Amino acid sequence: MSSFTPHTSDEVESMLKFMGLTSVEQLYDTIPIALQLRRSLDLPEALSEVEVIDELAAYGKKNRNASIDLVCFAGGGSYDHDIATVTSTLGLRGEFVTAYTPYQPEVAQGVLQAIFEFQTMVSRISGLAITNASLYDGGSALVEAINLACAKTRRSKVVLSEGVNPNWRGVASTFAEGPGHELVTAKVDQEGRTIWPESDSTVAAYVVGYPNFLGFIEDIAAARKLATDSGALLIVAYDPIAISLLKSPGELGADIAIAEGQPLGIPLSYGGPYLGLFSVTMDLVRLLPGRLVGETVDTEDRTSYVTTLRAREQDIRREKASSNVCTNQTLMAVWAAIQMSWWGKEGFYEVGRSSLSSRVYLENRLIEEGLLDRRSPTPTLREFPVRFNKSASDVVEAMVGEGFLAGVALEGANSISNFDGSLLIALTEKRTRSQIDSYVKSLKEVAK
Amino acid sequence: MSTLKEAPGGRASSSPLMGGEVEPTIFEFSHESRRTGAIRNSRIEQVDPKDFLPGDYLRTKKVNLPEVSERDLVAHFMRLTHRQYAVDLGSYPLGSCTMKYNPKLADAVATNPNLSGVHPQTPPSAAQGWIELCVELERYLTEITGMAAATLAPAAGAQGELTGLLIMKAYHKNRGNNKSTILIPDSAHGTNPASVTLAGYKVVTVPSDSRGLVDLEKLRALVNDDVAGIMLTNPNTVGLFEKDIAEIAKAIHDVDGLLYYDGANLNAIVGVARPGDMGFDIVHSNLHKTFATPHGGGGPGSGPVAVVDRLTQFLPGPYPIVVDGVGSWIMPEKSIGRVHSFYGNAVVYARALAFMKALGAEGLKEMSEYAVLNANYLKAKIAPYYPAAYDETCMHEFVVTAAGLKKKYGVRALDVAKTLLDRGYHAPTVYFPLIVEEALMIEPTETESKATLDCLAEILIDIAIEASNEDSSEALKHGPTRTPVSRVDEARAARVLVTTMDAKG
Ligand SMILES: Cc1ncc(COP(=O)(O)O)c(C=O)c1O
Numbered sequence: 035m036s037s038f039t040p041h042t043s044d045e046v047e048s049m050l051k052f053m054g055l056t057s058v059e060q061l062y063d064t065i066p067i068a069l070q071l072r073r074s075l076d077l078p079e080a081l082s083e084v085e086v087i088d089e090l091a092a093y094g095k096k097n098r099n100a101s102i103d104l105v106c107f108a109g110g111g112s113y114d115h116d117i118a119t120v121t122s123t124l125g126l127r128g129e130f131v132t133a134y135t136p137y138q139p140e141v142a143q144g145v146l147q148a149i150f151e152f153q154t155m156v157s158r159i160s161g162l163a164i165t166n167a168s169l170y171d172g173g174s175a176l177v178e179a180i181n182l183a184c185a186k187t188r189r190s191k192v193v194l195s196e197g198v199n200p201n202w203r204g205v206a207s208t209f210a211e212g213p214g215h216e217l218v219t220a221k222v223d224q225e226g227r228t229i230w231p232e233s234d235s236t237v238a239a240y241v242v243g244y245p246n247f248l249g250f251i252e253d254i255a256a257a258r259k260l261a262t263d264s265g266a267l268l269i270v271a272y273d274p275i276a277i278s279l280l281k282s283p284g285e286l287g288a289d290i291a292i293a294e295g296q297p298l299g300i301p302l303s304y305g306g307p308y309l310g311l312f313s314v315t316m317d318l319v320r321l322l323p324g325r326l327v328g329e330t331v332d333t334e335d336r337t338s339y340v341t342t343l344r345a346r347e348q349d350i351r352r353e354k355a356s357s358n359v360c361t362n363q364t365l366m367a368v369w370a371a372i373q374m375s376w377w378g379k380e381g382f383y384e385v386g387r388s389s390l391s392s393r394v395y396l397e398n399r400l401i402e403e404g405l406l407d408r409r410s411p412t413p414t415l416r417e418f419p420v421r422f423n424k425s426a427s428d429v430v431e432a433m434v435g436e437g438f439l440a441g442v443a444l445e446g447a448n449s450i451s452n453f454d455g456s457l458l459i460a461l462t463e464k465r466t467r468s469q470i471d472s473y474v475k476s477l478k479e480v481a482k
Numbered sequence: 483m484s485t486l487k488e489a490p491g492g493r494a495s496s497s498p499l500m501g502g503e504v505e506p507t508i509f510e511f512s513h514e515s516r517r518t519g520a521i522r523n524s525r526i527e528q529v530d531p532k533d534f535l536p537g538d539y540l541r542t543k544k545v546n547l548p549e550v551s552e553r554d555l556v557a558h559f560m561r562l563t564h565r566q567y568a569v570d571l572g573s574y575p576l577g578s579c580t581m582k583y584n585p586k587l588a589d590a591v592a593t594n595p596n597l598s599g600v601h602p603q604t605p606p607s608a609a610q611g612w613i614e615l616c617v618e619l620e621r622y623l624t625e626i627t628g629m630a631a632a633t634l635a636p637a638a639g640a641q642g643e644l645t646g647l648l649i650m651k652a653y654h655k656n657r658g659n660n661k662s663t664i665l666i667p668d669s670a671h672g673t674n675p676a677s678v679t680l681a682g683y684k685v686v687t688v689p690s691d692s693r694g695l696v697d698l699e700k701l702r703a704l705v706n707d708d709v710a711g712i713m714l715t716n717p718n719t720v721g722l723f724e725k726d727i728a729e730i731a732k733a734i735h736d737v738d739g740l741l742y743y744d745g746a747n748l749n750a751i752v753g754v755a756r757p758g759d760m761g762f763d764i765v766h767s768n769l770h771k772t773f774a775t776p777h778g779g780g781g782p783g784s785g786p787v788a789v790v791d792r793l794t795q796f797l798p799g800p801y802p803i804v805v806d807g808v809g810s811w812i813m814p815e816k817s818i819g820r821v822h823s824f825y826g827n828a829v830v831y832a833r834a835l836a837f838m839k840a841l842g843a844e845g846l847k848e849m850s851e852y853a854v855l856n857a858n859y860l861k862a863k864i865a866p867y868y869p870a871a872y873d874e875t876c877m878h879e880f881v882v883t884a885a886g887l888k889k890k891y892g893v894r895a896l897d898v899a900k901t902l903l904d905r906g907y908h909a910p911t912v913y914f915p916l917i918v919e920e921a922l923m924i925e926p927t928e929t930e931s932k933a934t935l936d937c938l939a940e941i942l943i944d945i946a947i948e949a950s951n952e953d954s955s956e957a958l959k960h961g962p963t964r965t966p967v968s969r970v971d972e973a974r975a976a977r978v979l980v981t982t983m984d985a986k987g
Contacts, residue, residue, distance in 0.1 A: 038585065038841060039852045040931040046852075049859045049932060058851045061858055064723045064875050065755050075753045076625055080842030083587040087594075090836055094596025096611030101599045108603040111823055118519050120556055122593070128570030129563035132584050134777040137576070137911070139972075140965040141903050143505075144566025145779035148559070151508050154982040158546050164981060167780065170637035173823035181680070201823050208798065208819035211648055212681040251539055279531045281541050294823065304612050305602030305824025306637065307782035319979070325780065329986070330975035332967040333960070336504050342975040348640070349672035349914070353685040358676035361638035361770065365778030372559060375508050376519045378549045384521050391529045413536050427605075434608050442603045467525040 100302055100439060105469050109417045109460025110247070110442035111172055111199050112305065113275070113297040115385070116464050118376040121299045125369040135325070135361070139340040140332075145364065146339035149327040152371040159277045160291040160313035161284020167325040167341075168363040169310030172294030173205030176241070176271065178312060178323040178357055179290045180206055183239035183267045184215055185321055185356050191216045192239050195228040195257075197246030198271050199294075200448050224452045225412045226250040226419070233263035239290075241269040244283060245276055248453060249417030249460075250410070258287035274298055274311065275462075276415045278386030283313075290314050297462075299373025300366050309366040322346060323357030388463035389416035392470065396461060399474045405481060419444060419456040422481040426457035429481050436476035504967075505561050509983050512548040518555055565966040567908055569776070573934050575860075577879045577911035577923025578671065578719060580749050580771030582853075587840060588775065588833035597832055602824035606810045612828065613809030616802040619835045620786075626846070627745075627765045628758020629788035633797045635826035639746055640673040642766030642785030643713070645798060647681035648818045649764055649789060650711050650740050652796040656816060659738065661710035667696050669719045669915040674744060683710060690917055694720040694872035698729055705733050711740040716760065717747045717877035719915040719923075721857065731761025740764060740793075745785075748772045749927070750854055750877035753847025763790045773834035784830040800825065852928035853878040856935060860926050863939035867946035871918040879925035881918050888920050893949040895920040897958045898942070900969065904962035905941045 050056060062070065081089065098104035106114035124130075129144055136142030136149075149167045156165040169175045180192050192210075194203055196219050203219070210217050215238075220228050226248045230240070242257040254270065261268040269290045270283035275297045277283075283291035295309030296302075314322055320343065328342035348355040377385060393416050400406035406420055422429055426443035433440035441459040444450055448458075532540055550558070567574070574581035592598060600609055620632045636642035647664070654661050664683045666674050668690055675685045686704055691697040695718065712734050716724045724730065734741055743762040749772045757765045769775050770783035777783070789797060798821045800811035811825075841849060854877055861870055861880045868882035884895040899909035899922070911923040926935060948954035962968060980986055 038583075038845065039848060039928045041852055041855075045932045046855065049855060053858055053862050058855055061851070061854045061875055062754055064725055064877075065751070066725055066728070069728065069755050069760050071753065071755055071759065075843040075846060077622060077843040077846070078839065080845045081839050083585075083840065086587055086836050086839045087590050089839060090591045090615070090832060091594055091596070093611035093615045094594050096614065097596050097600045098604065098608035099596045099599040100601045100604070101595060104601075104604065104608060106601050108601050110603050112602050114601065116522060120552060124556065124559045124563075126589065126593075127559075127563050129566040129568045130779050131776045132569035133566055133779045134574070134576060134579050134581060135780040138567075138899065138903055138909050139970045140900065140962050140967055141567035141908065142779075143966050144562035144564070147505060147507070147562055147565070148779075150981070151983075154507075154509065154984065155547060157982045157984065163985065170641060170782075170827075171823040173820070174637065174641070199823070201820060204820035205823065208648065208821055209644065209680070211651065211818070212644065213679075214682055251536060255538070277541070278545060279535060279541060280539050282545075286539075301598040301829070302601045303598050304600045304604075304609065304828040306822065306827035307830055308823065326981055328975035329980040330971045330978075332970050334968055336967055338967040338970040340970045340972050340975045342972070342979065342981070344972075344976075347672070348676035351676070352672050353675035353679045355672070355676040355679070358640040358644060358673045358680055359638075360640045360673050361768075361777070361783040362781040363637075363778070364780030365776075365782060368779065371508075372555070375548045375550060375555050376552065377521075377547060378516070378518050379544050379547045380515070380517055380549070381519050381521060382547050383544045387528055387531060388521060388524055388526075390531060390534060391526050392524055394529050394534055395526045413534070415535065430605055431607065434605060439601055439604055439608075463521050463524065465524065466522070470526070 103437060104439045105437060106439045107441050107459050107473060108439045110458055111201060111294050112302055113460060113462050114302060114464055115297050115462045117299050117301065118373055120376055121369055121373040124372050130365060130368050136341060139338065143339060146327050148368045148371055149364065150329065150339050152367045153327060155371060155374045156311055157313055159274055159282060161282025162288065162291050162313035163316045164319045164322060165313040166322055167327055168367040169312050169324055169359060170363060171306065171308040171310045172199060173202040175292035175310035175312045176202045176206050177209045179269045179292050180215060180239065181356055182290060182318065182321050182323065183269065186318065187238040187266060189236055189238035191218065191237050192241065193218045193220055193231065193237055194241040195220050195243060195246065196222045196450055197226065197228055197243040197248060197252065198241050199247045221451050227252050227412060230260050233260055235265055237264045237266045239267040239269050241271060244270050244272045245415050248419050248450065248458065249414040250412040251415065254286040275386055275389060278382045279390060289318065295370050298370035300369055307363055307366055309363050309370055320346065321356060324359045324362055385463045389461050392461040392465050396470050399470065403474055403478050405477060417458060417460040419453050419458050421456045424481055425455050429457055432480040433476060436480065438473055438476060505565065507983060508548045508550060508558055511550045511554045511558060514549060516549040516551060518550060518552045572907060573930050573938060574908040575910050575924050575926045576908060577925040578746055580925060580927060582774055582927035583929035584774050584776040585837060585840065588836045591836040592829050592833050598829055610809050613802045614804060615832060615835060617804050619831055622838050623767055623786055623788055626752055627788045628756030629765055630791040631794040631797060632786050632788035633801060634786045634831050635798050635822040636785040636787055637822060637827050638781060638783035639766055639768045639785040640677060641821065642787045643673055643677035643744065644680055645821050646742050646764040646766055646787050647677055649793055649796045651681060652816060652818050653740065653793055654710055661708055663708050664710055665704060665712040669917050670713065671719060671746065674713045694722050695724055695726065696730060698726045701730060702733055705737055707737050709737055709739045711742055713742040713744060715744040715747050717750050720872055720881045721876040721879040722872060722874055723877055727760045746771060747878065750850055752850040754850055758790065763793060769831060769834040774837045775830050775833045782827045782830050784827040849928050856926040856928055856930060860924060860935050860939055864942050867943050879923060881921050881923045883918055884920040884922055887946065887949050891949045891955045893955055893958050895922050898922060898945055901945050901958050901961045902941065904964045907938060
C-alpha cells in the first residue's frame, strides 16, 4: 500500500542526513544482530485497496448473514434489532472513530459529552445513579461486578444463578482463577427459577438474570432479600430492551446492574465489538471500574466534561487498582447513545412492546401447531425455551437449510440443567408476521 | 507563533464553525411527545404488556429517554464532532498509544453486512468465512511475533495481559509449581501491575538503570524460584530497546519463569525483530495500535495473545481451527476457559487483517522503519530545547523532560501539552512513564509526513522559546484559549460529582 507512509525517498534521505545517518537500518543498531530477523516476513505481498476489500468480501460470502439470508430467531446475549441510519452514519464520523481516550478534555468535549449523555441514559434504564463509560462486553461486566463485590465486602464467595448467561459465567470462572474467588452456581428448577441456597454471611454477592438467560422473569425480590440477609450485594444482569416494559434493576434493589448493551444499536458483528454496561449505587462509586465522565466548568465557567475520580484507575493506582481496564468500548457507547436518542421515550417502549407482542404471537402459533404444549408458567418477555423431539442443535442445523437461525441450542457449553437440549428462541421488533409464519412452518417440518 | 504557513502539516483548528459555543445536552432539546424514529410495522397485533407481564415487575412510567427530532439529533451530534480532535483531523503524537492514521479501506470491511451482520450464535456451518478469517489473522500474528498460536478473544491490551498471566498461572500449576511473584520494571504501564494483582500474583518492581533500561544486575538479584515470570514492553516505555533481553530471558527461564511481552510498542519492530526470537513466551498485540484499527474515542480495541508451542494447550477457547477445509471452534486441552462473551472484537480484528493485507510483508516492515525514522527525526529536531530523558537512538517513540523549563521558568510538561492543543495538534502523553520527571512522551507514528514533523518541531520549539521569555511565559500557564473549552476544573468534577443529567442540583 504505497500511500500509507507518506515518505518519498528524497525526504527519507534528508531526514537521515539531518541525523548524520545514511540508512534506516542504522536506526536499529541498538537491537543486537542475533535478535534481528534478517529475513522477510513470510507473509503475502501488498494488495491494493480493492483487492483487500474483495478478499475480505470472499470470507463474507462464506457466512450466512442474519439480516439477509438467515432470518434470526437467536438471542442468548446478542439480538437482531433494527439500527437507525443516523446511528451508523453519525457513529462512523471520523471524529468519534479516530480519537482516543479523552486525556485532553479541552479538545475532547465531543466524546466526553456523548459519554455523559450515554451515562445518563443507561442510568435511567438501570435505575442506578452511577454508570461508567463502558466495559468490553456483558461477560467482562460480570467479572468486574464480582471483583467489586468482593472488594466491597472483603469476602470471596459469589453465588451465581444458573440463569445467568452461561458464556458470561464461563468468563467469570476464568477470571476468578486469578484472585481465587469461589463461584457457586445455584441451579434453576423446571420452571426456570433459581433455587437459591440458604442465606450465608460469607457470600459477597448474589447474581441473578433479569429476565434470565432463558427469558424468564424471576423473583428478584427474593434475591434481594437473600442478599440483604447475607450482608451481600445484589448483582442484576439485565436485558436493556426488557427494561422498556419492566421496572429497573435499581428499583428492585440492585446494588450493581450489568448488561450486554449490544441490543441498543450495535451490529451483531459475530460477537464484537459489543458494549458492557455497568451501573452502581452512589455508595459504590469509589470502587467503580473503568472510566467515568463528570460535568465541570472551564476557566470561563463554561459547562465542560472531564473524566473523573481518576484515582481509582490503573494508571494511578497500579497494583492496588481493583480493575485493569484501560481501552474500553467508547465508540459503541456513542452508537448506543445515538440509537437510544433516535428511539426516544416512545420508540424505546415500542421496541419492547413489539418484541413482546411477537413473542406472544410466536408462542401461540407454536401451541396451535402442536410444537409447544402450553405457555410457560414463569413469565417471559422476548425470549423463551422450547423442547422438541429432536435435539436443538439438529433443529438449528436443519433450519439453516430453510434460511433461519432458529435459536440457541441449549447444549454443551450453553446447557442449563432441566433445559438441556431445548432451543432458546428470541424475538425483536425486527421480526414480522410473515417471517414468523414461515419460521413456524419450517420448524414443523424440521422438528417433527 | 510559528512562522510556518498553514499548509505544512495542516494543523487542525480545534473549534471550527460553532465549536466554541457550549453545546446543550441532548436532553435539553427534548420536548414531550416529540418523535424521531418509527419502528417497523410487524403486522402483529400489539399486546398490552400488563396482560402478559407480572404486575409487580411492570414499569409504571416509560424510561425517560430524550424526545428529539432526527434533525435536532443529527445537528447535536455533528456539533459534538466539531468539539473533538481526532487522527482524521491531524497529528496525534500521544506516546504509547500509536495514534497512526486508520486507512478508510477498513471501514468498507467493517461495514460489509456479510461480516457485521453475522450472529455469534450462528453454527460454524454457516460462519465458515469468519472462522477462516480468524485463522488467517492468527497466521499473520504468529509470524510477526514469532509464536506458535494465538487467541483473538481478548478485547484490548489489558484483557490480553490478564489472559496471558492466567496462561502463565495454568502452566505453572500444571507443572505442580506454586509461584507467587511477577517482575515488572518501574517504567511499566499501569495496566501491567493491575493485571498482575488480578491474576493473583504479587508485583516485584525492577528498577531501571541510568540508561533507561532494566537494571540487569538488580534483576538477577530479584530472580528466585518464587518468580512466575516477568512482564516487559520492548522497546520499553521510554522508547528504548532492551538490549539485554537475551540475558533477561535466560535469568527468568533458569528458574522456570515465563516472559510476557506487552505488545503496546510492537509498532517499532515489525519485520525487524520478533518477541519470540528474543525469548518471550507470551505476547499480546494491540491491534488498535500497531495494526491501525481506530481507537473509537477510547475503544474498542483488540488484544490477541500469542504463545509459544508449549503453552498452546492453555489458550482460551473457543479457539478456531480449519481441518480439511472445514472450520470449527474447539476448546484447547487444558484451556484457561473463556475470556469474552463470544469470540472477541471480531469486526476490529477483521479491520486489522485488512490493514495487514494492504501493507503486505514489505509494507509492514516499512511501517515500523518509518515509525522509528519519524521518532528519531523529531527527537533530533527538538533536542536543543527538549532534552531526551535518555540519550540513545530511540525506537518508535521517545521521552523528553520539561524539568528544565519547569525549574527555570515555571512552565510544566502540562503547559507545553495544553499549548500544543492551542496550536492545532494533539498533545503527547504527559507524566508517563513515572520514572521521568515532567515527562513528555512523543510518538509521531509513521503516517506523519516530514512537513508535519517539521511543523510540530517548530511549534514545540516556539513554545520553549516563549517559555523562556518573561513576557510570554505566563500565558503558557493558562492555555489553551482557542479550543472549544479552556482548562477544565478537574478537582471540581471530583468534588461535586455530576455524572448524569439527573445528578444536577
Ligand atoms: C505500554 C502499554 N501497555 C498496556 C496498555 C493497555 O492496552 P489497552 O488500552 O489496549 O488495554 C497500553 C495502552 O495504553 C500501553 O501503552
